[in-house]
Amino acid sequence: MLKNRIIPCLDVKDGRVVKGINFIELKDAGDPVEQAKIYSDGGADEICFLDITASNENRETIIDIVRKTAKECFVPLTVGGGVRNIQNITDLLLAGADKVSINTAAVKNVEFVKEASKKFGSQCIVVAIDAKKVSDNKWEVFTYGGRNKTGIDAVEFAKKVEENGAGEILLTSMDKDGTKSGYDVDLLKTITNNTNIPVIASGGVGTLDHLYDGIVKGGASAVLAASIFHYGEYKIKDAKEYLNSKNVSVRL
Amino acid sequence: MNVTIVDYQSGNISSVINSFTEVAKGKVSIEVTSDITKIKSSDKIVLPGQGSFKSCVDSLNSISGLVDTLKDFAVTNKKPLLGICVGLQMFADIGYEEAETKGLGWIPGKVSKIDNQKGKFKLPHIGWNEIEIQKESKIFKDIKNKSHMYFVHSYEFIPNDKSVISATTDYSSEIVCSVEKDNLFGTQFHPEKSDKIGLKMIDNFLRL
Numbered sequence: 001m002l003k004n005r006i007i008p009c010l011d012v013k014d015g016r017v018v019k020g021i022n023f024i025e026l027k028d029a030g031d032p033v034e035q036a037k038i039y040s041d042g043g044a045d046e047i048c049f050l051d052i053t054a055s056n057e058n059r060e061t062i063i064d065i066v067r068k069t070a071k072e073c074f075v076p077l078t079v080g081g082g083v084r085n086i087q088n089i090t091d092l093l094l095a096g097a098d099k100v101s102i103n104t105a106a107v108k109n110v111e112f113v114k115e116a117s118k119k120f121g122s123q124c125i126v127v128a129i130d131a132k133k134v135s136d137n138k139w140e141v142f143t144y145g146g147r148n149k150t151g152i153d154a155v156e157f158a159k160k161v162e163e164n165g166a167g168e169i170l171l172t173s174m175d176k177d178g179t180k181s182g183y184d185v186d187l188l189k190t191i192t193n194n195t196n197i198p199v200i201a202s203g204g205v206g207t208l209d210h211l212y213d214g215i216v217k218g219g220a221s222a223v224l225a226a227s228i229f230h231y232g233e234y235k236i237k238d239a240k241e242y243l244n245s246k247n248v249s250v251r252l
Numbered sequence: 253m254n255v256t257i258v259d260y261q262s263g264n265i266s267s268v269i270n271s272f273t274e275v276a277k278g279k280v281s282i283e284v285t286s287d288i289t290k291i292k293s294s295d296k297i298v299l300p301g302q303g304s305f306k307s308c309v310d311s312l313n314s315i316s317g318l319v320d321t322l323k324d325f326a327v328t329n330k331k332p333l334l335g336i337c338v339g340l341q342m343f344a345d346i347g348y349e350e351a352e353t354k355g356l357g358w359i360p361g362k363v364s365k366i367d368n369q370k371g372k373f374k375l376p377h378i379g380w381n382e383i384e385i386q387k388e389s390k391i392f393k394d395i396k397n398k399s400h401m402y403f404v405h406s407y408e409f410i411p412n413d414k415s416v417i418s419a420t421t422d423y424s425s426e427i428v429c430s431v432e433k434d435n436l437f438g439t440q441f442h443p444e445k446s447d448k449i450g451l452k453m454i455d456n457f458l459r460l
Contacts, residue, residue, distance in 0.1 A: 001422055003380045003400065040447070045380055070270050076402060076445050093264040098445060121263055121303035123376055123404040167376055167404070196371050198378050221374060251380040251400045 003251045004215045005045035005222035006239055007078075007200065008229045010035055013052050015061040033068045039229070040073040042236040045251060047073055048101075048224060051081030052145070059088065063095045070096025080128055080170070089116055093124065101170055103128040104143040107150055107157070110164050117165030126200075127166040129154060131187055132174040139187050146174045158191050169195065170224065172202040180206025180227070188218030200224050208234060208242040215248055255458065256294040257284045260318065262311035263302025268336065271444035272298065275454045288321045296460070297325060301338025305347030305363055305407060308338045309355060319356065327358055330435045332460050334391070340431065340438030341409050349407050359433055361411035366424060373424040375406045381421045381429075383441070389418035389432040391439075391456045399449045401429070401441035409440065 011018045016030040036047045047069070051062040059082065066079055079092050080101030089100050106113050106127045117125040130146050131139040131154035139154035158169055171191055173184035183201050192199045198221035201214035205225040214223045228234050240250045255276065257268055269284055276282050283290055291297065299322070301308045312319055326333040335343055344355040347363035355363065368375050380400040385392055401421075408427045411417065419430035421441070429440040437457065443450035 001382065002377065002403075005379050070266060071274070074267075074271055074274070074445065074451055075447050094266060096266040096270055098264070098267055122406075123302065123378070124264060168378060196368075196374055197376070198374050221379065 001249055003045070003249050004220075004243070005200075006211070006236055006250065007046045007048050007222055007224040008039045008044050008236065009048040009050055009202070009224050009226045011050050011052050011226065012062060012065065012081075014058060015065060018052065032065050033072065036069045036077075037072050039236060040075050043240060043251070044075060044236050045222070046076040046078060048078045048080070051079065053082065059091065063091055066092060066095040066097050078126060080126070085112075086116065086119060089120060093120065099124045099126050099167070101126040101128045103130065106161060106166075107141055107143050107152065110160055113161050113166055114164040117167065122165050122167035125166050126168045126170050127161040128170040128172065129158060129161075129191075130172045130174050133184070133187070137186065137190065139190075142174055146177070154187070155190055155194050158195050162195050162197050166197060168198045168200060168221075170200045170202055173204060176204030177202075179204050182206065182210040183214045183218055183220075185213055185218045188214060188220055192219035198222065208239055211239055212243060212246055212248060215243070253280045253296070253458070254294040255280055255282050255296045255298065256291050257282060257298045257300065258286060258291065258318075258322070259284045260286050260311045260315055262308045263300070263338075265300045265302070267442070267444045268298065268300045271451060271454055272458075275451050276458060280458050286315050286318060288317050291318075291321050291325065296331065296457070297322070297333040299333060299335045299339035299342070301336065301340075301342060303338065305338055305341055305349040305355070306351055306353040308342060309347070309353050312342070323356070323358070326436055332435045332437065332457070334457050335436075335438040336444070337405060337440060337442060340440055341407060343431070343436065343438055344409055344411070347407070358436060359411050359416055359431065360413065361409060363407050363409050366406060366408050366427065369424050376404055377406065377423045377427075378404050381423060381441075383419040383421055383429055384426075385419050386417050387415075387432070389430065389437070390460055391430075391432070391437055391453050392418065393456045395449060395452055395456075400446070401439075401443065401450065402445040402447075403429070403441045405440060409438075
């Protein structure tokens with residue numbers, strides 16, 4: 001039976017982890033490679049890096065991090081943030097990423113998703129959708145890290161990226177992100193019911209119960225979380241044991 | 253010992269290189285190439301594969317002499333070869349991804365889309381799934397039944413002769429996820445992404 005995945009996400013800015021793991025055993029709390037290694041050793045099913053570096057000139061920094069991490073972590077590595085063209089994807093994959101996540105560039109031009117999945121295979125193309133609730137059961141896609149309103153319906157867009165070859169959807173609720181009040185379960189449910197590719201839930205996790213809700217109530221295939229793991233509140237192992245105790249199948 | 257990872261310009265093989273290099277450290281030399289002379293002189297071959305069946309077969313065929321060299325190596329000379337993901341699928345006679353495409357024909361069978369029961373199961377089959385060991389395989393040495401391996405695929409290999417199946421996994425039906433036929437090994441899952449268990453399997457292959 002396929003297991004539900006738990007994916008810790010590390011936000012990286014100019015080569016350093018912004019929301020980092022607060023474990024005492026860390027030598028350097030800002031080093032993404034060291035943190036990724038801790039997660040991978042701790043049983044993370046995948047590792048996600050989100051490069052939030054504002055400038056375009058620093059691509060080399062994240063590529064170097066990916067290169068170093070890939071030599072030490074032998075679970076899948078997804079990298080997102082600033083992926084705008086085929087060359088960006090090529091560079092990340094050659095450095096050792098297994099998947100790339102495309103956000104703004106996919107909204108601007110869905111043909112880019114098609115081109116990328118045709119060239120590299122759907123298995124490595126994740127489309128990140130940032131969605132915000134606009135009315136009852138209606139969500140809209142936002143870009144540029146949630147700053148730009150696009151007027152595009154999130155459900156329609158999710159279907160469209162699936163048609164264009166996306167292998168997975170990384171779905172973040174802008175309303176919930178950072179609130180620690182749980183995923184937007186309605187949003188998740190709506191998207192998972194309307195698509196046939198795996199959906200990764202993101203945005204809002206504050207407790208282990210929220211992970212349960214994302215999988216069981218929202219229908220997500222994987223749950224992504226940042227801060228509950230970063231600040232040492234929970235280890236990956238705690239999350240897995242908890243889910244397992246509630247009959248949610250995970251890789252122990 | 254010399255192990256060659258066949259680089260035929262199809263898909264992302266960085267993880268395969270990283271994992272094999274990690275396991276081989278100081279013991280085995282790993283070469284990443286499509287150079288036919290080097291392939292001929294190696295002791296073992298790893299044939300990765302990402303993207304579609306058709307694109308992988310097309311890429312193999314576009315390198316002059318490569319398919320024949322691989323066949324001599326694995327079928328005629330019976331030296332160990334491990335196919336990973338589409339690398340395994342290409343052992344089949346025929347594949348149906350994108351377009352009907354002739355495979356290498358080393359293990360009779362076909363590659364078709366997983367029957368996801370009208371959308372009941374999401375495709376691609378992505379993530380960690382348990383393997384059900386069906387027969388003893390040299391690459392499963394010290395690997396427990398029901399170990400978790402990492403999968404990413406939408407198509408499955410269906411061999412005619414079921415005795416080649418060394419493991420299956422349960423996703424909508426029993427999917428063949430590992431085969432062993434004499435010196436030919438293949439895994440649908442990605443040992444290079446399957447954490448310590450995956451590295452162990454790579455180690456088993458390198459120790460053959």
